[in-house]
Amino acid sequence: MYESFFGLEHPPFQISPDPEFLYPSRVHEEALEHIRFSLNHFKGICLVTGPVGSGKTTICRQILRELNPEGVNHALILNPRLGEHELLQNILSDLGAPLQSDEGAAQKLQDLILELHKVGRHVIILVDEAHVMPTESLEVLRLLTNLETTERKLVQVVLFAQPEMEERLKKESRLLPFRQRILVHCRLAPLRYREMVAYIDHRLQIAGAADEVRFSMLARRAIHRWSEGVPRLINHLCDKAMLSAYVRQDHRIHFGDAQRARRDVGALL
Ligand SMILES: Nc1ncnc2c1ncn2[C@@H]1O[C@H](COP(=O)(O)OP(=O)(O)OP(=O)(O)O)[C@@H](O)[C@H]1O
Numbered sequence: 001m002y003e004s005f006f007g008l009e010h011p012p013f014q015i016s017p018d019p020e021f022l023y024p025s026r027v028h029e030e031a032l033e034h035i036r037f038s039l040n041h042f043k044g045i046c047l048v049t050g051p052v053g054s055g056k057t058t059i060c061r062q063i064l065r066e067l068n069p070e071g072v073n074h075a076l077i078l079n080p081r082l083g084e085h086e087l088l089q090n091i092l093s094d095l096g097a098p099l100q101s102d103e104g105a106a107q108k109l110q111d112l113i114l115e116l117h118k119v120g121r122h123v124i125i126l127v128d129e130a131h132v133m134p135t136e137s138l139e140v141l142r143l144l145t146n147l148e149t150t151e152r153k154l155v156q157v158v159l160f161a162q163p164e165m166e167e168r169l170k171k172e173s174r175l176l177p178f179r180q181r182i183l184v185h186c187r188l189a190p191l192r193y194r195e196m197v198a199y200i201d202h203r204l205q206i207a208g209a210a211d212e213v214r215f216s217m218l219a220r221r222a223i224h225r226w227s228e229g230v231p232r233l234i235n236h237l238c239d240k241a242m243l244s245a246y247v248r249q250d251h252r253i254h255f256g257d258a259q260r261a262r263r264d265v266g267a268l269l
């Protein structure tokens with residue numbers, strides 16, 4: 001809406017998890033490095049936890065972009081409330097196997113993984129929102145990571161979850177074997193003030209001609225305080241503050257614009 005006024009080619013603060021806009025803050029870069037390490041060294045299960053809106057799905061999509069289609073077959077589970085059988089079906093179909101309705105899905109998947117290994121292909125399963133995955137389905141994933149040769153595991157699993165997953169793994173005794181197989185764990189955290197400033201500039205740069213947009217220091221401080229450094233809330237506030245400056249036909253975003261944004265965003269904060 002305000003893009004052309006500010007000389008931008010794209011909306012800078014959309015809330016979709018678009019890796020094109022990824023800003024490599026300390027925690028996001030660390031998470032990416034942990035996942036790459038886990039995948040490159042065949043560590044089995046890797047867990048990334050982070051509060052709502054902190055960038056988990058964005059990181060997941062970035063990792064997907066980095067997977068080499070020449071050597072990797074991957075499954076992406078976006079709706080992990082699936083029971084065992086549906087989960088197996090989903091993985092099978094993502095890995096390229098024809099759908100099958102009978103109860104032999106677990107064996108079929110195991111055979112497929114071994115076949116893929118024989119032709120030198122890696123299998124990676126990514127699960128977003130893993131904190132809501134039923135225990136039985138987590139158990140299915142654990143059993144898949146038991147498949148291994150003497151040198152390496154045949155299936156790599158990367159889970160993205162809200163912090164409550166950590167509690168769940170500690171409390172549910174049935175999940176103890178799963179927990180013990182998580183060799184790589186990292187946590188996303190909110191952005192610090194300086195990181196948020198760089199984050200805002202980065203998104204504006206990717207969106208086009210950022211030089212036309214200037215957030216005043218007071219506006220930035222307020223946005224950081226109200227968002228508590230959570231990227232999704234930063235996006236909401238910046239978007240509404242830019243809209244407010246646009247309505248005033250001013251390229252500079254003042255504290256008053258941030259205040260108006262806060263009122264608009266209201267219940268989300
Ligand atoms: N490092 C980052 N660089 C650029 N944008 C980011 C970054 N981290 C988060 N965002 C942006 O913040 C918003 C929320 O990110 P995302 O959807 O990935 O969070 P999430 O942790 O998956 O949230 P939820 O817990 O609700 O699933 C998105 O618009 C995303 O693009």
Ligand SMILES: [Mg+2]
Pocket residue numbers: 056057058128129
């Ligand atoms: Mg998400």
